[in-house]
Amino acid sequence: MLRISTVWPEAPAAPTSAAGPDGARRAADVVAAAGLDLGAPVPTAGRGWAGLTWLTDAALPAGAGPQLRVRAGEQGIDLAVTTGALAEHGPALVVTDVDSTFITAESIDLLAARAGAGEAVAAVTELAMRGEIDFAESLRRRLLTLAGLPATVLEEVRAEIALMPGADALAAALAARGTPLGLVSGGFVEIVVPLAAELGIDRVRANALEVADGALTGRSSGAVVDAAAKARTLHAWAAELGVDPARVVAAGDGANDLPMLAAAGLGVAFCAKPLVQAQATAAVSFPRLDAVLGLVGLSAR
Incomplete structure (x- = not known):
């Protein structure tokens, strides 16, 4: 077909x-x-x-x-x-990036703003999303600016997070048809997990922030969720569900999403950087995440 x-x-x-x-x-x-x-x-x-x-x-x-x-x-x-x-x-599994895809902002940029390093960190984030610097290295450099921030800033940032227009509609439409939705992020579990729980999403993978004595240490805890880890996560979730990766739809905006998009049956560059638009098999060029459904013949209402 x-x-x-x-x-x-x-x-x-x-x-x-x-x-x-x-x-x-x-x-x-x-x-x-x-x-x-x-x-x-x-x-x-x-x-x-x-x-x-x-x-x-x-x-x-x-x-x-x-x-x-x-x-x-x-x-x-x-x-x-x-x-x-x-x-x-239609899809048997949908997987999306989080920062600038499922939510409107880059969570690390919001954290860095509270450390007085917002502009510098945003510039490194942009380099990483364009594929001009290795993601793991960019994460290490950006996390260092957060050292000493009280862990309570995580709650402040969570309150500031806004869903991408259409993100909630995407989650609701997939839930209605019984299609699992997973979020995989180079951001942080401390922000992504509560957000996912509010929408009934139980498949989440993201980086964890290291905290000591009530403050961020400027390091992550555990393996870094980089480009390769995103693709591995998609394959792992598909295997758990008994789903052929050819029936997976993935969406993301940055260079670190490219392996994940390539691993899916349909990889969607969502309001993405030029490099991602050029290499993905499809794109949504306007900020409505539920329009990804339309690319596989589904409606969001």
């Missing part, structure tokens, strides 16, 4: 979108250029986004998928091509 899915932002989420109110026509025109007998599309939707999806037995010509994605992007449309069981039955 072959599925071609498109999504685009709609007001009020992005009233100036290039897709605009005629997004459906533009999406249909792009897909029609593939020259396949696809039949009528099925609409998908969520708050602030809409989409069209086609399911067919036809085969897409070699190399046509990337070309379709480029043409769609020129029209303000995000497009994904899926095949096999993922195309026919």
Whole structure:
């Protein structure tokens, strides 16, 4: 089976979108250029986004998928091509990054701001997300700036965290269809675990902060959750569930997410850095995380 899915932002989420109110026509025109007998599309939707999806037995010509994605992007449309069981039955597991994907901020940047090192740490974070510095090294350097902060700042940061628009809708839609959702993060369990618990998400992996005498030591505890660890976590969760990785959908924004995106049946660059957009098999270019559902032919409502 072959599925071609498109999504685009709609007001009020992005009233100036290039897709605009005629997004459906533009999406249909792009897909029609593939020259396949696809039949009528099925609409998908969520708050602030809409989409069209086609399911067919036809085969897409070699190399046509990337070309379709480029043409769609020129029209303000995000497009994904899926095949096999993922195309026919949808995802059996969804895994997302957390910082700047499931939440709007980088948690370490919020912590660093309380240590008076916000700008310097944000600059290192940006280098790491663009793939210009090794993630583990960037984490070590950023954590050092937190040494001596009282552990109570973790509660302050948790209160400041905002979900990415559509994150709660994604979690609810997946729960309704019985599809597990996991969060894997280069951030910190002290922030991610309580957040996940509020949404009923029980699969979480993140770094742990070392605390001594009520203060952060400037080090992490345990193995670092780096790019390779994210991919291993996806495979481990899939194995626990008896799920073929080809039926996993993963989403992330930074270079340290690339191995995880490559390990999934569909890897989605979410509002991502250029390097990630170039290497991922699909993208959502506007800030509605539940639009990831539209790329596999599902709605969020």
